[in-house]
Amino acid sequence: MPKIVSARVIVTCPGRNFVTLKITCDDGTTGVGDATLNGRELSVASYLSDHVVPCLIGRDAHRIEDIWQYLYKGAYWRRGPVTMAAIAAVDTALWDIKGKLAGMPVYQLLGGAARDACMVYAHANGTTIEDTIAVARAEQARGYKAIRLQCGVPGLASTYGVAKHGARYEPADADLPSESVWSTEKYLRVVPELFRAAREAMGWDVHLLHDIHHRLTPIEAGRLGKALEPYNLFWIEDPTPAENQEAFKLIRHHTTTPIAVGEVFNSIWDAKDLIQNQLIDYIRATVVHAGGITHLRRIASLADLYQVRTGCHGATDLSPVAMAAALHFGLSVPNFGVQEHMPHTEETDAVFPHAYSFDDGMMHPGDAPGLGVDIDEDLAATYEYKRAYLPVARLEDGTLCNW
Numbered sequence: 001m002p003k004i005v006s007a008r009v010i011v012t013c014p015g016r017n018f019v020t021l022k023i024t025c026d027d028g029t030t031g032v033g034d035a036t037l038n039g040r041e042l043s044v045a046s047y048l049s050d051h052v053v054p055c056l057i058g059r060d061a062h063r064i065e066d067i068w069q070y071l072y073k074g075a076y077w078r079r080g081p082v083t084m085a086a087i088a089a090v091d092t093a094l095w096d097i098k099g100k101l102a103g104m105p106v107y108q109l110l111g112g113a114a115r116d117a118c119m120v121y122a123h124a125n126g127t128t129i130e131d132t133i134a135v136a137r138a139e140q141a142r143g144y145k146a147i148r149l150q151c152g153v154p155g156l157a158s159t160y161g162v163a164k165h166g167a168r169y170e171p172a173d174a175d176l177p178s179e180s181v182w183s184t185e186k187y188l189r190v191v192p193e194l195f196r197a198a199r200e201a202m203g204w205d206v207h208l209l210h211d212i213h214h215r216l217t218p219i220e221a222g223r224l225g226k227a228l229e230p231y232n233l234f235w236i237e238d239p240t241p242a243e244n245q246e247a248f249k250l251i252r253h254h255t256t257t258p259i260a261v262g263e264v265f266n267s268i269w270d271a272k273d274l275i276q277n278q279l280i281d282y283i284r285a286t287v288v289h290a291g292g293i294t295h296l297r298r299i300a301s302l303a304d305l306y307q308v309r310t311g312c313h314g315a316t317d318l319s320p321v322a323m324a325a326a327l328h329f330g331l332s333v334p335n336f337g338v339q340e341h342m343p344h345t346e347e348t349d350a351v352f353p354h355a356y357s358f359d360d361g362m363m364h365p366g367d368a369p370g371l372g373v374d375i376d377e378d379l380a381a382t383y384e385y386k387r388a389y390l391p392v393a394r395l396e397d398g399t400l401c402n403w
Contacts, residue, residue: 001060001061001062002025002026002027002029002060002061002062002097002101003025003026003058003059003060003061004023004024004025004026004056004057004058004059004060004061005024005025005026005057005058006023006024006057007021007022007023007024007048007052007053007056007057007090007093008021008022008024008053009021009035009045009048009049009053010022010375010377010380011041011042011045011385012351012375012380012381012383012385013383013384013385013386014345014347014348014350014351014379014380014383015170015345015347015348015383016170016172016316016317016348016388017036017041017172017385017386017388018034018036018041018319018348018351018352019034019035019036019037019041019044019045019048019089020032020033020034020035020089020319020321020375020380021033021035021048021089021090021093022093022375022377023056023061023090023093023094023097025061025097029061029097029100029101030096030097030100030374031061031092031093031094031095031096031097031098031100031370031371032092032093032096032321032371032373032374032375033088033089033090033091033092033093033094033096033292033321033325034088034089034092034287034288034318034319034321034322034325035048035085035086035088035089035288036085036288036317036318036319036322037081037082037085037288037289038171038172038317038390039172039388039389039390040081040082041385042385043082044082044085044086044089047082047083047086048086048089048090051075051086052071052086052087052090055070055071055074056090061094061097061098062098062101064091064094064095064098064294065294067090067091067094068087068090068091068291068292068294068295071086071087071090072087072291079266079267079269080266081264081266081289083266084266084267084289084290084291084295085288085289087291087292087295088287088288088289088290088291088292088295089288089292090292091291091292091293091294091295092287092288092292092293092321092322092325092371095109095292095293095294095325095328095370095371096370096371096373097370098370099369099370099371100369100370102369103369104369105328105365105366105367105368105369105370105371105372106293106325106328106365106370106371107327107328107329107331107332107365110293110297110328110329110332110333111332112332113331113332114331114332114333114334114336115331115336116362116364117331117359117362117363117364118327118330118331118336118338118339118362118363118364119145119146119338119339119361119362120144120146120314120338120339120340120341120358120361120362120363121144121146121147121148121207121209121234121338121339121340121341122136122139122142122144122146122147122148122341123139123147123148123150123161123169123342124136124138124139124147124148124149124150125149125150125151125161125162125163125169126151126152126162127151127152127162128151128152129151129190129193129194129197130197131151132149132150132151132194132198133149133197133198133201133202136149136198136201136202137201137202140202140206142361143359143360143361144206144361145206145207145361145362146206146207146208146209146234146338146361147206147207147208147209148161148208148209148210148211148237148340149194149195149198149208149209149210150162150210150211151190151194153183153186153187153190154186154190155183155186156180156181156182156183156186156187157180157181158180158181159180159187160180160211160213160215160393160403161211161213168316168342168345169342170316170317171317171390171391172317172388172389172390173388173391174388174389174391175386175387175388175389176389177389177390177391177392178389178391178392179391179392179393179394180391180392180393180394180403181393181394181395181396182215182393182394182395182396182401183395183396184215184216184220187215188220188223188224188227191210191224191227191228192224192227192228192231194210195208195210195228195231195233196230196231198231199231199232204232207234207338208231208232208233208234209233209234209235209236209237209260210228210233210235210236210237211236211237211238212224212236212237212238212239212240213237213238213402213403214238214239214240214241214402214403215393215401215402216239216240217240218239218240218247218248218250218251219250219254220240221236221239221240221251221255222250222251222253222254222255223254224236224239224255225239225251225254225255225256225257225259226254226255226257228255228257229255229256229257233257233258234258234338235257235258235259235260235281235282235311236257236258236259236260237259237260237261237263237284238260238261238263238284239251239259239261241402242261242262242264242265242270242274245273245274245277245279248261248274248277248279248280249277249279251279252279258281258282259279259280259281259282260280260281260282260283260284260311261274261280261282261283261284262274262280262283262284262285262313263284263285263286263289263313264289265283265284265285265289265290266285266289266290266291267290267291267295268295268298268299268302270285271283271285271299271302271303272302275302275303275305275306275308276302276306278306278307278308280308281308281309282308282309282310282311282337282338283299283300283303283308283309283310283311284310284311284312284313284340285299285312285313286312286313286314286318286322286326287312287322287325287326287329288318288322289313292325293325293328293329296312296329297329297333300329300333300335303335304333304334304335307335308335309335309336309337309338310329310330310333310335310336310337310338311337311338311339311340312326312329312330312339312340313340314326314339314340314341314342315340315342316342316343316344316345316348319344319348319352320344320348320349320352320354320356320373321352321371321373321375323341323344323354323356323373324354324355324356324365324371324372324373325371326339327339327356327363327364327365328365328371331364331365339363341358341363343358347383350376350379351375351376351379351380351383352373352374352375352376353373353374353376354366354372354373354374355367355368355372355373356372356373390403391403
């Protein structure tokens with residue numbers, strides 16, 4: 001059996017912070033897992049170093065399910081983003097090791113490819129509708145078949161999803177949380193106009209998506225979904241906070257626009273009622289935040305029973321290790337929908353050399369054994385951790401609201 005002899009937690013910041021777990025077996029085989037929790041990275045690094053790594057030494061790396069259950073049930077205090085991100089890092093690294101020992105890419109171990117490649121969606125954003133559509137048309141020309149549109153809101157200094165000064169959008173932007181002002185009324189006026197203009201400029205042969213980012217009440221979300229029905233969106237994402245899952249019944253009652261939810265979900269229990277009651281169309285839980293490949297497959301299997309498809313979160317707050325794992329997962333599950341794709345910076349790609357590739361709006365994890373991704377530890381060491389918080393949002397009267 002391949003025995004685990006060491007596990008190291010590596011924190012690096014090639015433009016933004018990432019937490020990586022690297023497990024080594026007695027035969028020299030290594031595996032990597034992403035443990036990044038945006039804005040709370042060091043909490044997971046500590047959980048791994050102080051509480052998980054000591055429990056891994058000497059264990060059989062092939063016993064992925066047993067180790068997953070040991071870390072989940074054995075901790076007693078279950079779930080939550082910190083615990084599940086730590087478990088995910090271990091789980092993903094063990095799948096990487098198993099693939100290398102088998103001489104096969106991970107997707108082959110998961111049952112083989114269920115499609116030729118994974119459709120991915122790009123991000124297009126701008127301070128105005130015109131700017132957003134110009135970016136979207138450029139992404140369409142690059143071959144993207146699905147594009148998320150976000151634009152500035154007149155009267156607001158900043159808006160979720162819209163980058164500053166034409167840079168890549170990265171919300172973790174300050175040493176202490178920055179504050180933005182939000183107006184639902186102004187937002188609801190501009191979004192239907194954005195998609196009306198987008199369909200006129202881009203036609204109907206491209207999937208269009210939009211992220212509400214938990215900003216609306218259920219009835220507001222229903223009203224927006226209904227207003228967007230003429231433009232045939234692929235989905236509206238996170239229309240309202242999902243703590244109160246009964247709220248999605250009200251949204252469903254008022255619109256047929258598809259709903260995607262779950263990038264902040266940590267387990268199958270977060271998604272269970274929404275899936276079983278058919279209140280969502282896409283589940284966006286991630287390999288990193290939902291307990292790794294092992295647990296995400298359970299979520300996908302439940303979703304498949306109700307014709308709910310996957311649409312995993314894949315922003316640059318997750319490392320290329322997570323992207324590789326998501327692509328192996330997405331290539332293999334029968335109910336794959338789409339994969340989010342925000343290209344990493346050149347610095348990040350250099351730290352995490354990988355085998356996955358993009359072509360004509362599709363991505364493939366590659367056929368290297370394991371995940372096909374690694375971490376250059378020497379290069380990673382040159383990028384020191386920099387504290388970076390996500391923003392907070394307030395209404396125009398100063399009331400704190402969902403960011």
